Amino acid sequence: MPVTTATRRHQGNRGGIAKRTRDMRTDRDGDMLMGTAPRGRPQAARGGRGALQPTRPPPAPGMSDSRRGGHNSSFKKEQLLSALRQGSIRAGGTERNGPAQSGNIKITGWTKSEAYASSDGGLGALISWLERRVNISIKKRNAPRKTAPPRTFKLAPNKYHVEGDALIISAMGSDVGDLLHLNNFEFSGVKIKVEEIPKESEQDSSAGNQTRQMLKDFLHRRYDPSAKLLNLSAIGQDQEILNTGMFATASTQSKFIPALMKVCDGIFKSAEEKKDTVQSITLANNALDSLVAVKEVAPTFPDLLNLDLSNNQFPSLDSLSGWKTKFKHLDQLIVSGNPLEQNNADYAADLAGWFPTLRVLNGIQIRTEEQIAKKQKAIIPIFGANFKDISGIGESFIKTFFPAFDSDRNGLVRHCYDPQSTFSLAVNPGAPRDPAQQGFKQLQTWDRYIKQSRNLKKITHLNPRMNRLLTGSDDITKFWQSLPLTRHPNLESETEKWLIECQSVPSIPDPSGNSPQGVDGLIITVHGEYEELDGPAGQARIKRSFDRSFILGPGGLNGIRVVSDMLTVRSYGGCAAFTPTDTNTGTNQPVTETTMEAPQQALPTLTNEQTQMLTELARQTGMNIQYSKECLEQSQWNFQAALETFAAVQPNLGPEAFAQ
Known part of the structure; x- marks a missing residue:
């Protein structure tokens, strides 16, 4: 040069x-x-x-x-x-030819994990996982000796650094073997490779x-x-x-x-x-x-x-x-x-x-x-929520659901879910955070969620996707018990922390069988936040944001049952996006009082999976239910193909395709 x-x-x-x-x-x-x-x-x-x-x-x-x-x-x-x-320049000042009991460990593959989408590239989650796994090995090795409590393995910041896609760790003594033992272990959905870097000659x-x-x-x-x-x-x-x-x-x-x-x-x-x-x-x-x-x-x-x-x-x-x-x-x-x-x-x-x-x-x-x-300001205006309820059913459900989810999940399942109800959880660790809030600096860990995450961008094979779709009140109850305790904001006194929309949706399966072509139901989309609580004492541990979509139909102990419940958990992103750019431009419209009956021109009955695809396509594209259904039918109910079809015809669609 x-x-x-x-x-x-x-x-x-x-x-x-x-x-x-x-x-x-x-x-x-x-x-x-x-x-x-x-x-x-x-x-x-x-x-x-x-x-x-x-x-x-x-x-x-x-x-x-x-x-x-x-x-x-x-x-x-x-x-x-x-x-x-030879490229033997390293980021730190650590000698590579240290004592015989020391070694430099190279870990690769973790950048392909689900945790990599987080703001720190998954490094914090990987370090925590390595410390936990090595401490398990230390505890097992010292258990038969009945001596003093074993030491704790902790990676100090000056003991590791990142080089490209590799994490380099400087380890001592038995820690070298404990780390190498983790080769081919699964971390956040992928197998990692752990190997020792050969020592340089003097x-x-x-x-x-x-x-x-x-x-x-x-x-x-x-x-x-x-x-x-x-x-x-x-x-x-x-x-x-x-x-x-x-x-x-x-x-x-x-x-x-x-x-x-x-x-x-x-x-x-x-x-x-x-x-x-x-x-x-x-x-x-x-x-x-x-x-x-x-x-x-x-x-x-x-x-x-x-x-x-x-x-x-x-x-x-x-x-x-x-x-x-x-x-x-x-x-x-x-x-x-x-x-x-x-x-x-x-x-x-x-x-x-x-x-x-x-x-x-x-x-x-x-x-x-x-x-x-x-x-740098948003060029797309933010509109108010579009909440078209049916006889106050949607509002009543929301006011009941979230307080019950915080305090009595088992009772909530008994009242609102049945053997055909479905529930899925998706973790989105890469969602934008709110830098103005304290939660922005908190380390986001997903251990309680990640094993059951059904993030379709990460889970691409059919069997894992189906295995992570829970069906029936028993499976839903069991999984909800494994989730952390939560506290959602008060719906009446903290309305600025919520964005809730409600629309009617046709062709919901009728569990009674009286309407074989389906009945009208509701789709409710909720965006908000909650605090994870640390144990029964109720101490707030971390704040997260969430998105939740419900499809409601007739049934259940109170006359309403949850047909589908999809929950997405993400890092805390604040609530600034919920505030309309101009309060006069909101799309709130008068409530239409109707009842849950079979439509006069009933659409063919949809399966639960088709109903979920219909809901998700309408959410992602902004099209109304009718156009979303036609798009899916033309694509043989292939969701990815439907998205491609929408992208191809979007410039030619008129406003009626998006009118609710």
Whole structure:
């Protein structure tokens, strides 16, 4: 990656690209303390988000911090190049050739699990699962001895890290064997692979340590804490890097930035610390014509505010497409001095579309703060609930159901469910969370739910799908007893925490057999939240959101029976989406007083499975029941085919298809 020099400076409270300062604090291990101002010198004040400005190039080649002893000069080129070629640069500072009883464990396969959809990628759930399984092994091993209570296995944050799709754990003693024993065990729906990483030879380990230290020194020289800037410009002209021979071949050049990013991952203890420490990066003057050599910058610093790509050789926007939408909070971008300016006349408009928060491009303001805020607001208006009840049946059911679910589930099943009633549970760990609420920071675990989850996006085979559809009051009662205790908000005093809709639905099976072509029923959809309670004391443990759909028909002890009950549990997402954009635009309509009778033009009787498909298709597409039924019939009652049919004909559908 040949390179020249140029940096940009940005002075503002969000950090910017600016010139470097040479003073830097280090810890007792010699690692830099990034983001900390040197003692005895006041930290530069940071004002508003100003434009990026040019600064002087990096200091003269060959200079290094006197406090670090200038040990770059003592590196052996052969060892450095060997370490870089072999990829033995690790994210942390852990030695890979530790004591004989230690070992590094590599775990793969967990990124394909259901837990991976959660906000932390399932890492928290995997760590908890590993600790639990290893502690079970320790307890069994110590049981016959009748000695003091066995130790507890706990993974400290500095003992593991993620490399791509693999979790790397540094373990000691018998813990190595206990972890390896978990190979091919099932975690969150998938089998994981657990293997030990072969130890490096002493020579390889020494070379890896020297290379890692050299990269840390490079970061130390190139980081400006006052501007929160990581200066990666003109790397090929850095004399200390050239002295190592790292830029002698294209192969070692291409591995420099990925290795540097791994070291960065090891320096920061959390994503929040990384976000606060590095707000600007310059990659100017590196003769880059693609993102191949620097692509790891995006996943390493996803919250970057300012990025300088000036004076490179990017030929077109296609060469930057790998970073399209990657930086979710990018405020300023510089691409001047690249051929793409001449080759893409509309590059500015395209880049503005790639990065919705981009405010300044090449030093020119293209959006105001107000325009960005307005663009981030929901463009689809939120309407009020559409509740079309029949003789007050729906309202009465809802007011009875949720208090009973919290206090007397067995009695609720006896009164509202029968041998033909169905119930299913789906876990959606990837649903958006509400960052304004405390529940956003809570670790979401799904142990009490996941084994019976019928999330059709995850459970794709017919047999598991059918096995997780509970039929009959006995099976429903048994499963409900395994669920955590709950407390739902009060329906009358906390109405803002609920969104409830009700519609009539035809052709519900008549359990009495008096109407073979079916009777009218209700479909009720409820969106809300609840608290999980910790034991009989009623202490709230965690808050979750839920979606629940009921199909009601005649029957049961009180004249109403639940034909179908589908519950989706998800991470807490708040209730802001329940508030209409304009209270005058709600679709509430007067209640139509009717009775549950067979329709004059009765539709053919539907099975429970067909009724569920009909309900779900209407919910996902917004079509009314009649059109949803016709769509399913044309698709031979294949749900996926019905969705594809709807997508194909949607542009041609008139408003009558969506009229309720």
